[in-house]
Structure formats: structure tokens, C-alpha cells
Amino acid sequence: MSGLKRTIIRGGLESLYFTGAYSALERYVGGVGVILTMHHVREPRPDRFQPNRLLEITPRFLEGVVKLLRRSQVDVVSLDEMHRRLSERDFGRRFVCLTFDDGYRDILQHAYPILKEAQMPFTVYVPTSFPDRLGELWWLVLEAVIANNDSIGLVVDGKNRTFACASVADKRALYDELYWWVRSRPTETEMREIVRNLAACYAVDIAAFCKDLCMDWRELAKLAADPLVTIGAHTVNHQMLAKLPEKTARSEMDLSRAVIEAVLGLRPEHLSYPYGDPTAAGPREFAIAAELGFKTAVTTRPGVIFPEHSERLTALPRISLNGEYQQLRYVRVLLSGSATAMWNSFRGQEAA
Numbered sequence: 126m127s128g129l130k131r132t133i134i135r136g137g138l139e140s141l142y143f144t145g146a147y148s149a150l151e152r153y154v155g156g157v158g159v160i161l162t163m164h165h166v167r168e169p170r171p172d173r174f175q176p177n178r179l180l181e182i183t184p185r186f187l188e189g190v191v192k193l194l195r196r197s198q199v200d201v202v203s204l205d206e207m208h209r210r211l212s213e214r215d216f217g218r219r220f221v222c223l224t225f226d227d228g229y230r231d232i233l234q235h236a237y238p239i240l241k242e243a244q245m246p247f248t249v250y251v252p253t254s255f256p257d258r259l260g261e262l263w264w265l266v267l268e269a270v271i272a273n274n275d276s277i278g279l280v281v282d283g284k285n286r287t288f289a290c291a292s293v294a295d296k297r298a299l300y301d302e303l304y305w306w307v308r309s310r311p312t313e314t315e316m317r318e319i320v321r322n323l324a325a326c327y328a329v330d331i332a333a334f335c336k337d338l339c340m341d342w343r344e345l346a347k348l349a350a351d352p353l354v355t356i357g358a359h360t361v362n363h364q365m366l367a368k369l370p371e372k373t374a375r376s377e378m379d380l381s382r383a384v385i386e387a388v389l390g391l392r393p394e395h396l397s398y399p400y401g402d403p404t405a406a407g408p409r410e411f412a413i414a415a416e417l418g419f420k421t422a423v424t425t426r427p428g429v430i431f432p433e434h435s436e437r438l439t440a441l442p443r444i445s446l447n448g449e450y451q452q453l454r455y456v457r458v459l460l461s462g463s464a465t466a467m468w469n470s471f472r473g474q475e476a477a
């Protein structure tokens with residue numbers, strides 16, 4: 126994300142907070158609840174080049190969020206309870222669901238003790254290739270290649286190109302450019318091929334990220350044994366489903382549920398679409414998830430939950446706790462629905 130975009134988002138959050146507009150707007154745009162998205166919870170790193178910092182919040186910040194939720198007039202509930210409230214249209218009190226994507230080990234280490242202490246339910250969405258140690262966390266490969274080199278050679282549209290990335294500013298700009306270029310490849314196969322080549326050329330061990338950062342099945346079993354924890358499906362290979370043939374997209378969703386059931390002895394009833402934006406999950410995926418019998422499925426499209434979402438349970442929006450904005454006043458604004466309403470140009474109800 127560019128510095129300018131970050132400044133604009135921060136400015137929007139600040140003005141909604143300091144003008145008090147967020148609390149005035151809440152009754153119009155706050156909906157009935159919020160599903161929060163998180164990824165890593167871990168101590169901050171001092172590195173200046175951290176293009177994936179948006180995916181991590183600190184344990185201290187999570188503790189602050191827990192305290193804030195305790196003080197707010199909301200119920201922190203499991204996805205099953207959210208599903209019940211939506212199905213029975215039981216909207217007496219606002220709810221918040223806490224969800225973590227990808228199954229990182231720091232969730233067990235840092236988030237679990239905090240949420241256990243607070244007795245707050247939460248969900249971990251697991252792509253089964255990660256605990257199977259076959260996952261490719263390609264965005265970290267890209268980060269490592271750019272961090273470790275002063276220039277990078279890459280074949281783009283059939284031409285050899287060299288990108289300079291000696292300074293931190295150049296590294297940030299190049300990461301953004303290459304991340305979105307890789308994401309926009311027409312197929313996952315092509316995308317993965319580019320990253321595998323980069324890893325091979327610049328001696329980055331792709332498999333190590335999965336082993337070092339993601340929970341194995343034994344660790345997941347420990348979490349799954351706690352009734353506070355819901356284990357959700359996040360496909361097998363963490364691919365952009367919308368770019369896959371229909372049959373493959375369907376089996377990515379279905380098979381991941383079968384694998385989790387076989388290993389952990391519980392059948393996931395909730396799904397998170399990898400990446401979750403419109404390029405990764407659309408109407409076809411929402412329909413397949415419903416056909417496969419998932420009770421709910423979440424995107425990363427930003428928004429709060431409205432009563433109308435009970436008709437669209439496999440296309441639910443979420444709100445990300447972004448590591449670039451770790452201020453509790455921003456969380457207040459986000460929970461009110463006013464920030465996402467503004468980003469969605471006040472199309473709140475239709476935004477899924």
C-alpha cells in the first residue's frame with residue numbers, strides 16, 4: 126500500500142474519531158455486528174522494510190482491543206452464535222466475531238492466552254497445506270528477495286528486466302509493484318511459477334516460511350480442543366478461487382473441510398475465501414460455498430454485518446485490524462461501521 130493511501134486512510138479515521146462523527150453515524154451505518162479479521166499477533170520488529178506489516182498486530186494492541194470490547198455494548202460471539210442470530214433475526218445486541226486467517230503459530234503463542242483469559246470465542250481459518258507443510262507463503266518470498274538484494278532481475282512479459290531496490294523507499298515501491306503484478310497474473314499456476322523462480326534465483330527457502338510460522342496439526346489440535354475456538358476452512362492451497370476452474374475451486378473448499386475433519390475429528394462449518402477480495406472470490410464461489418453446506422463464509426470486502434446478510438451468509442464482509450493502524454480510537458471508528466461506510470461510499474447495505 127502506498128504511503129499516500131495510508132495517509133488518506135489514517136486521515137479519514139482520525140477525522141471520523143475527533144469530530145465524533147463516528148458515534149453519531151453508528152445508528153445508521155453500524156449494522157448488527159462486525160466480523161474482525163486478523164492474521165499475526167506478535168511482537169513488533171524494528172526493520173524499516175516490512176511490506177507485510179499490515180498483517181500483524183502486537184499482543185499489547187490485542188489486549189487493548191479486548192478491553193475496549195469488554196467496555197463496549199457488544200457481545201463477542203462465536204461464528205455459530207452469529208449464524209444463529211442472523212438466522213433467527215435476533216438483533217437485540219450488537220455482536221463482534223474475532224477471526225484469524227492462515228493459522229499462524231503466534232496465534233497459539235500470543236492471541237490464545239489473551240482471549241482465553243478474557244473468555245472470548247474466536248475462529249482460526251486453516252488452509253490445510255500449511256499444517257501439511259506444503260504451503261507457499263509467496264508474499265513472504267517476495268519480501269525476502271527484495272529485502273536481501275540491491276537489485277532484482279525478472280522476466281516481465283517475455284522481456285528481461287532489472288529492478289533497483291537498494292534503498293528502503295525503492296524496496297517498498299518495488300514490493301508494491303511486484304506484489305500487484307504477481308496477483309494480477311491470469312492463473313495461479315503462472316503466479317506460483319514466478320515466485321518459485323525468484324526463490325530459486327535468490328536462494329530463498331519457500332518451505333521454511335510455512336514450517337517456521339504456521340501451526341502444525343498437533344498445535345491446531347491443542348487449540349481445537351478448547352470450546353472457545355472454532356476451526357474454519359480456508360481451502361487447501363490458499364489460492365485465488367475465482368481464477369481456478371469451477372471444479373478445482375469446489376474441491377479446494379470441499380477437500381479442505383474433509384482433511385480437517387480427518388485429522389482433527391471436527392467438520393468445519395465456516396469458510397474464509399483466501400485473499401477474499403472481488404478478484405479472489407465472487408458470486409460463483411459464494412454459490413459453491415452455499416451448495417457445499419457451509420453455514421457462513423467470509424470475504425475481506427470491508428463492511429459491517431446488516432440484517433440483510435442473513436440472505437447472503439456465504440458472502441459476508443469483514444473489517445481488518447490492520448497492523449499499520451494500531452490505535453484503539455481507530456478500532457472504535459471501525460466498529461461503528463462509519464469508516465467502511467465511507468470507504469464503500471455509504472452503500473453499506475449493498476456492500477458484501
Ligand SMILES: [Zn+2]
Binds near residue numbers: 363
Ligand atoms: Zn489467508
